[in-house]
Amino acid sequence: MDNSGKEKEAVQLMAEADKKVKSSGSFLGGMFGGNHKLEEACKMYARAANMFKMAKNWTAAGNAFCQAARLHLQLQNKHDSATSFVDAGNAFKKADPQEAINCLNAAIDIYTDMGRFTIAAKHHITIAEVYESELVDIEKAIAHYEQAADYYKGEESNSSANKCLLKVAAYSAQLEQYQKAIEIYEQVGTNTMDNPLLKYSAKEYFFKASLCHFIVDELNAKLAVEKYEEMFPAFSDSRECKLLKKLLEAHEEQNAEAFTEAVKEFDSISRLDQWLTTMLLRIKKTIQGDEGDLK
Numbered sequence: 600m601d602n603s604g605k606e607k608e609a610v611q612l613m614a615e616a617d618k619k620v621k622s623s624g625s626f627l628g629g630m631f632g633g634n635h636k637l638e639e640a641c642k643m644y645a646r647a648a649n650m651f652k653m654a655k656n657w658t659a660a661g662n663a664f665c666q667a668a669r670l671h672l673q674l675q676n677k678h679d680s681a682t683s684f685v686d687a688g689n690a691f692k693k694a695d696p697q698e699a700i701n702c703l704n705a706a707i708d709i710y711t712d713m714g715r716f717t718i719a720a721k722h723h724i725t726i727a728e729v730y731e732s733e734l735v736d737i738e739k740a741i742a743h744y745e746q747a748a749d750y751y752k753g754e755e756s757n758s759s760a761n762k763c764l765l766k767v768a769a770y771s772a773q774l775e776q777y778q779k780a781i782e783i784y785e786q787v788g789t790n791t792m793d794n795p796l797l798k799y800s801a802k803e804y805f806f807k808a809s810l811c812h813f814i815v816d817e818l819n820a821k822l823a824v825e826k827y828e829e830m831f832p833a834f835s836d837s838r839e840c841k842l843l844k845k846l847l848e849a850h851e852e853q854n855a856e857a858f859t860e861a862v863k864e865f866d867s868i869s870r871l872d873q874w875l876t877t878m879l880l881r882i883k884k885t886i887q888g889d890e891g892d893l894k
Contacts, residue, residue, distance in 0.1 A: 658691070660690040661687045668680045668687060681713075684705045688703040692733075696734050700729055720756075723743045724763065726743045730743065744770075747760075748764045761790065765784075765804075773877065784808035785805075798833070801834070802833065802840070803839065805839075817847065838868065850886060
């Protein structure tokens with residue numbers, strides 16, 4: 600479907616909206632309904648933005664939504680301004696990830712000013728995802744997941760906070776910030792082990808904390824496993840705990856073959872994801888004479 604006509608129409612609408620904004624600022628315009636003209640301009644910019652979207656001109660759509668957002672702010676329509684900045688961010692995501700982040704940050708400023716912390720947290724997650732997938736800046740993604748977790752905690756949305764924290768833990772471990780990862784996995788594991796619906800996830804978090812300990816120091820890992828078994832007896836019977844004990848034994852004996860066999864046996868029932876594979880490889884590399892492979 601040819602949407603080039605929509606784009607031309609959008610450009611005309613933008614020009615008309617610009618005229619209304621200019622005339623509202625004149626002396627006569629101010630006397631005769633300046634605000635009304637700005638409100639009309641807002642609607643025009645939004646219509647133009649949607650036409651640009653139909654024409655898949657994402658940058659122009661983002662710019663038009665930004666114009667509407669700034670006018671709404673001028674008119675003290677905070678909620679409408681924030682919504683327009685979010686619309687701008689969603690359009691820019693397809694063309695200019697950094698500009699998308701700028702718009703979403705502008706929306707977050709308005710939402711936090713209004714005390715809307717849950718919705719601000721949601722947009723911090725969106726920014727974190729842009730840093731993860733588009734800009735590949737993991738440290739910045741971590742910062743936004745942490746901020747989202749803080750806001751969710753403040754609003755007593757603990758399960759949403761935990762989801763963000765688990766992202767922080769996984770990335771921290773990848774960046775070799777093991778102590779930070781351990782603290783989060785322990786915290787979330789402790790929070791979930793007494794919850795009948797979530798307690799089965801606790802073993803996974805204690806397993807991941809143990810692996811982070813293991814990379815740093817074998818003795819720490821041993822003590823951690825004992826501590827988690829004591830705190831959460833169901834952990835002792837888990838396949839994760841049994842694997843840890845086999846790995847600790849293989850590591851103590853500097854037996855790379857036994858280490859690999861234990862991992863293969865576990866993987867045949869519970870497939871290892873990329874994160875677990877990376878962590879297990881890092882542990883295995885500390886065994887003398889290891890070739891750095893889990894196969």
